[in-house]
Amino acid sequence: MAQTMLIIDDDPAVLASCQRIFTEEGFQVTTTTNPLEGLELAAAKPYTVILCDWQMPELDGLDVVARLENEAPESAVVMISGFPSVDRATEAMKRGAMDYQAKPFTPEEIASTVHKAIANKLGREKKALGRFESILKEFPTQMLDDKGPKNIAETVAHTVGVAKATSAWKSLFVLGMMAGAYIGFGGLLATTVSFDMNPSMGIGLKKLVTGSAFSLGLMLVVIAGGELFTGNNLMVSSVMSGKVTWRKVLAKWGIVYLANFAGSILLVMLFLFSGLWKTGGSALGAAAVNTAAAKVSLDFGEAIVRAIGCNWLVCLAVWMALSARQTIGKIFAIFFPIMGFVAIGFEHCIANMYFIPAGILLSDWYGIAPKGVDLNTLTWAAFVFKNLIPVTIGNVIGGVVFVGLGYWGAYLRPAGR
Incomplete structure (x- = not known):
């Protein structure tokens, strides 16, 4: 089953570039310039990964990331920004992003960041599942x-x-x-x-x-x-x-x-x-x-x-x-x-x-x-x-x-x- 991607960015050039890069990578790509529409798309359908710009006119990218943590918890979120800084990257991670990529970027750089984010998301889910299974062992199910x-x-x-x-x-x-x-x-x-x-x-x-x-x-x-x-x-x-x-x-x-x-x-x-x-x-x-x-x-x-x-x-x-x-x-x-x-x-x-x-x-x-x-x-x-x-x-x-x-x-x- 093909991996899916949602890109939320108010810059059409970035959307077109990323769509081309990740279509070649085998992703089914959906794009939008409207962060509110992006949130609706993420809530309606699960995406493997979501790329989200930092600065957008309708809604700040950090707020979008925070809402995606609740509305699309199964997606690996990557924050992209033309104004990179360590503080911004740290804040994005706190809000739920799996990784951060500064603009401009090469196809290799953004592809590497996305694949790393997906791997980190899977690793985190496996760790959480392992903890849950450990808890279940402490409370054996009577029927089983x-x-x-x-x-x-x-x-x-x-x-x-x-x-x-x-x-x-x-x-x-x-x-x-x-x-x-x-x-x-x-x-x-x-x-x-x-x-x-x-x-x-x-x-x-x-x-x-x-x-x-x-x-x-x-x-x-x-x-x-x-x-x-x-x-x-x-x-x-x-x-x-x-x-x-x-x-x-x-x-x-x-x-x-x-x-x-x-x-x-x-x-x-x-x-x-x-x-x-x-x-x-x-x-x-x-x-x-x-x-x-x-x-x-x-x-x-x-x-x-x-x-x-x-x-x-x-x-x-x-x-x-x-x-x-x-x-x-x-x-x-x-x-x-x-x-x-x-x-x-x-x-x-x-x-x-x-x-x-x-x-x-x-x-x-x-x-x-x-x-x-x-x-x-x-x-x-x-x-x-x-x-x-x-x-x-x-x-x-x-x-x-x-x-x-x-x-x-x-x-x-x-x-x-």
Whole structure:
């Protein structure tokens, strides 16, 4: 595509000379003796280069150059003048000109100045583009940077699971305690915002509010950092991919499970000794006891099935959070599955390590006894055998079978297996 040139000069001889020179150079040349018309032409059509005289009767050349900077920013502007000076050249550059050429000039001189101006303009644009691209790299576009399901499967199997399986047990225990406490925070918040909701608002809305608040727990685990037993069930894909052994995975699961329990009990102690359970005339404490009693009254089979559904959703929340590069993406990826499992009524073993001990200790230490609750059923034995064991079994099935093995089989299973 031919380069284009606009020449603005009140001297017809200069126009004719430059038109001849640059037509021979291969430019499509447009000329005008009127600077106002020149500005209209520049605004209507992009030109590769614009030659502009300094002194013209209708409008000063410097003012023309300044307006061209806004109206034709893609053009390389060259100022020409029969009254050359260093000050004038400097002022022209400040106003937006790429170069300056004194009159009279030879064809070689003006052609060299024009080609240099075009090269400088291109160099400046490339530099600006490079800076813009550098800025964009600091703010990755969510749509372009998020991982797809296959990429997540590869990340979990080849990177995340291996890192967890080979981590030092001390680090895992500390991070496990943090995760247990974080899930406890979610449980405490969920009870606090829902315990005194008006019954007329309906059970469904109360569950929705409770689930929304509880999602805080997994957000803290994933974003702040923590090791959660239920989420770590995804490590099964690393085993199936041959990256780690079952022995290592089971050992790390055991460490994290115990650490989660320790962190949960830490939150229970914080809740009890802070006196927060006295909120609403001890209504908050009564709500905590009611929750614990309801959980230990589940049928063994029901507890397993509810736990399967729970960790299916929890592991999906972790799975989707791994796809997001930005924190806001992780928050939304976590919120909906976690809100969903709580609102539905599924069971989470780590959450129950907070809910049930809190209820037991409130009734044993502080005599909280809500009406209609048989405290004889709220015991440590009931906690372990009627809830913790079946819920843990169900959580493992939900996370290992329906998410870990499911996506490994869909994306990573070798051909022929």
